[in-house]
Structure formats: structure tokens, C-alpha cells
Amino acid sequence: MLNNSQYIDKLRSSGLRPTKQRIKICEVLFNTHKTFHFTINELVKRISKLTNDKISLATVYNTVHAFKNKGYLKEIPINSDQSYFDTNTSHHHHFYDETQKDLIDIDDADVEPVKINTRIPGKKIKSVEVLVKVEDDKS
Amino acid sequence: MLNNSQYIDKLRSSGLRPTKQRIKICEVLFNTHKTFHFTINELVKRISKLTNDKISLATVYNTVHAFKNKGYLKEIPINSDQSYFDTNTSHHHHFYDETQKDLIDIDDADVEPVKINTRIPGKKIKSVEVLVKVEDDKS
DNA sequence: TTCTACATTATAATAGTTCTAAACTGTTGA
DNA sequence: TCAACAGTTTAGAACTATTATAATGTAGAA
Structure with a gap:
């Protein structure tokens, strides 16, 4: 946990409490210059690979939707059995x-x-x- | 059951057996000059309004997918809780x-x-x- | 520290879609 | 015409992504 103040600020400034789950998800999603696409499923796997405390599935859904509403993620319209999101907004x-x-x-x-x-x-x-x-x- | 030979030909020529379910679905979908959008749910309702013999849900799914594969329907890419199809190809x-x-x-x-x-x-x-x-x- | 509103969680519930396997039917060819 | 077979339909079960629930936990303000 080094440089998370940026995420804490980001969350706070958009009215989201900077919980440790949300900060961890920020790290997983935004701690790289490369943008990428993901499904909830893939995100859950990525999280569990990078952290020891597991984050519940419901929280991942909640957080992704919150981030989407705040404009930090975009949903990509595709006919697929699951939703795709994009960190490139x-x-x-x-x-x-x-x-x-x-x-x-x-x-x-x-x-x-x-x-x-x-x-x-x-x-x-x-x-x-x-x-x-x-x-x-x-x- | 008047002028269904067109549908029978259409189905046969694309390697689909012209069953009475498929012909009925053709009627519901293509018996108008106007094209339209629909979900499976809406299609099922439309069918049951226009016919007495009911068609099983599985058959509706099968048929819509078959028609989509043959190019008689298009799926519209949207993030929605259900798939949208278009008779305008x-x-x-x-x-x-x-x-x-x-x-x-x-x-x-x-x-x-x-x-x-x-x-x-x-x-x-x-x-x-x-x-x-x-x-x-x-x- | 205490309070409260917001978050997280496990789990249940929901809903669209696909699968299964038995019964049925169009088509072929004898 | 009719038997045989492959393709089709069917009801219902199964599956899967997502959302709801309600109890517990926690950040932030007073």
C-alpha cells in the first residue's frame, strides 16, 4: 500500500467512501498506463491474484457500477453472455x-x-x- | 394458412425444414412491410396473440437463432438484460x-x-x- | 468516542438463455 | 405408399450472469 492517496482523493471527490475494497479495485484497474477490457469474472480473478483479502462478488459488481456511473469505466455494447467494461473512457x-x-x-x-x-x-x-x-x- | 409457400421455399432453400412452427414464426416476423425490433419475450407474446397452437419457448429460441444464422434477422448490440433482434437486415x-x-x-x-x-x-x-x-x- | 449513514458480505432470488432426452414429423428412397 | 432416419419440437431442468436481501462492519462527522 504505497501511493494510494490518488485513489483516495479520486473516490472522495466523487462522493464515494474510500474503502479498502474500492482502493484495491482502483489499483487493479488503474495502476497501469495501459487501458484494457474486462468482464466482471475476469476482474474477480485478477483481484484474487493480486490480493490476499478476498472481495465479495457483490462488492465487485457494486463497485464496477459505481465507477461506471462516475465515468471511470465505460460499458461496451456487445451481445455477449456477459458485460464488457473498458478502463479507457x-x-x-x-x-x-x-x-x-x-x-x-x-x-x-x-x-x-x-x-x-x-x-x-x-x-x-x-x-x-x-x-x-x-x-x-x-x- | 394462405400464402405461405414463400416461407416454405425460403426455409427449404436455406436447409431448414418448413415445420409449422417455423412457418408461423415467419408469418409473425415477416408478414408486414414494416420491419421492427423485438426481444424473445415480445416475440413469444406476439405469437400467442396470433395463433392458437402455442410454440414452446425453446423452439422460439432455436428458430430465432437459426434465422439469425441464415441472415434473416440481425442481433442488435446493446447492453441490456435481454437480446434485441431486428427484422431489418x-x-x-x-x-x-x-x-x-x-x-x-x-x-x-x-x-x-x-x-x-x-x-x-x-x-x-x-x-x-x-x-x-x-x-x-x-x- | 459515539453515532449514523454508507459499504460489504454471504446467500438467496431472479431472469434470460441453453441443455436434455423423449416424443414427433418432414423427407427420402424403396 | 410406407418405413426409416435425421432433423425438430417440447417441457422442464439446469445454468449463468446479475441483482436483491438483510445482517454485520466501517468511515467520517460531531
């Missing part, structure tokens, strides 16, 4: 490899801005997400 | 109204073609889907 899109069931970032610079020339009255756009499904090329 | 995109949990088509003409300037070696693009999430505009 900047604007970008995804490939989904249906063969390997693998998610890959598409750098925002590699996608021309998506222009929507229609609106729904009384609604404002919250996000525009592009999902590019790919499969093995057997040609 | 042409290239188009969607608004998802998070307030009302409602899906709305975006005419393909209203979206500038999405240009992806990167590829994954050995993979070919299967689909490019844009999901525009909207919410009530309280400004």
Missing part, C-alpha cells in the same frame, strides 16, 4: 473478434467521425459507439 | 433511448458511411454497427 471504438471472442480498441484517429444527420426531438446524444465485428478471413 | 444503425429503453432505426442515409482506416491481419469485417445512445434533454 476516452472516445474510441472497438473491433469484436467473433472467432476469438476478443475485444480490440480502434484508435479514434482510425475512425472518421461518425456524422448523424438526424435527431430525436427532446433527446440529446449521450454517446456514439461503433462496433466492428470481424471474423477469420478464409479467402 | 439491411445496413442501418440505431438510436437507443436509455430513458425509455426504446430502440429506433437510423436510416442509413442519415449516417455518413463509417470509415475504418485500420484492419486486423487475417480478419475480415463482418459488420459495422453504430449505436447512438440518447437520453432526455433537460437543458
Whole structure:
């Protein structure tokens, strides 16, 4: 437990109590410059690999949802049997490899801005997400 | 049971036996010029409203998946507690109204073609889907 | 220190979807 | 026409991700 004051501040400033579970989850999710995708299941495994005190499944769900609501995580819209989350909250899109069931970032610079020339009255756009499904090329 | 030969042909030509359940589901899904979105749940309700012989839930799932695999239906990528399908298999995109949990088509003409300037070696693009999430505009 | 509201926890509950295995039916070919 | 077989349907059980419950624990304020 060295440099967790950043997480404590972050949590406190968004109205979340800095509990040791939340700090640990912050470490697992944000203690790297690389962003990544994960499912709850994968996160639970990652946590138990990196810590001795186990965190209950319910807490992991609660925390991930709290972080998502605060904008620290994004949920990626995919039809899958489980939800995918992304620690990269900047604007970008995804490939989904249906063969390997693998998610890959598409750098925002590699996608021309998506222009929507229609609106729904009384609604404002919250996000525009592009999902590019790919499969093995057997040609 | 009048003009079902079209469905029988369609099914047979794609290697699906034209059972009476499948024909009935074709009627429910394709007997209109309007395309629409549905969940399995909604489809089951729609079927039971339009027919007397009930079709088992398992068959509805099987049939929807078979139709999806044959390209007669598209699954719409959304994070939801249930899967959404679309009888409109042409290239188009969607608004998802998070307030009302409602899906709305975006005419393909209203979206500038999405240009992806990167590829994954050995993979070919299967689909490019844009999901525009909207919410009530309280400004 | 004490109090209180917020968090965590194990477990139960829920709900969508898939599996199972027995019964049924379209299709083929004799 | 009819037997045989592979594909299909079915009810219900099983499975799995997620959410709810309610008791216990804990951070932060007074």
C-alpha cells in the first residue's frame, strides 16, 4: 500500500467512501498506463491474484457500477453472455473478434467521425459507439 | 394458412425444414412491410396473440437463432438484460433511448458511411454497427 | 468516542438463455 | 405408399450472469 492517496482523493471527490475494497479495485484497474477490457469474472480473478483479502462478488459488481456511473469505466455494447467494461473512457471504438471472442480498441484517429444527420426531438446524444465485428478471413 | 409457400421455399432453400412452427414464426416476423425490433419475450407474446397452437419457448429460441444464422434477422448490440433482434437486415444503425429503453432505426442515409482506416491481419469485417445512445434533454 | 449513514458480505432470488432426452414429423428412397 | 432416419419440437431442468436481501462492519462527522 504505497501511493494510494490518488485513489483516495479520486473516490472522495466523487462522493464515494474510500474503502479498502474500492482502493484495491482502483489499483487493479488503474495502476497501469495501459487501458484494457474486462468482464466482471475476469476482474474477480485478477483481484484474487493480486490480493490476499478476498472481495465479495457483490462488492465487485457494486463497485464496477459505481465507477461506471462516475465515468471511470465505460460499458461496451456487445451481445455477449456477459458485460464488457473498458478502463479507457476516452472516445474510441472497438473491433469484436467473433472467432476469438476478443475485444480490440480502434484508435479514434482510425475512425472518421461518425456524422448523424438526424435527431430525436427532446433527446440529446449521450454517446456514439461503433462496433466492428470481424471474423477469420478464409479467402 | 394462405400464402405461405414463400416461407416454405425460403426455409427449404436455406436447409431448414418448413415445420409449422417455423412457418408461423415467419408469418409473425415477416408478414408486414414494416420491419421492427423485438426481444424473445415480445416475440413469444406476439405469437400467442396470433395463433392458437402455442410454440414452446425453446423452439422460439432455436428458430430465432437459426434465422439469425441464415441472415434473416440481425442481433442488435446493446447492453441490456435481454437480446434485441431486428427484422431489418439491411445496413442501418440505431438510436437507443436509455430513458425509455426504446430502440429506433437510423436510416442509413442519415449516417455518413463509417470509415475504418485500420484492419486486423487475417480478419475480415463482418459488420459495422453504430449505436447512438440518447437520453432526455433537460437543458 | 459515539453515532449514523454508507459499504460489504454471504446467500438467496431472479431472469434470460441453453441443455436434455423423449416424443414427433418432414423427407427420402424403396 | 410406407418405413426409416435425421432433423425438430417440447417441457422442464439446469445454468449463468446479475441483482436483491438483510445482517454485520466501517468511515467520517460531531
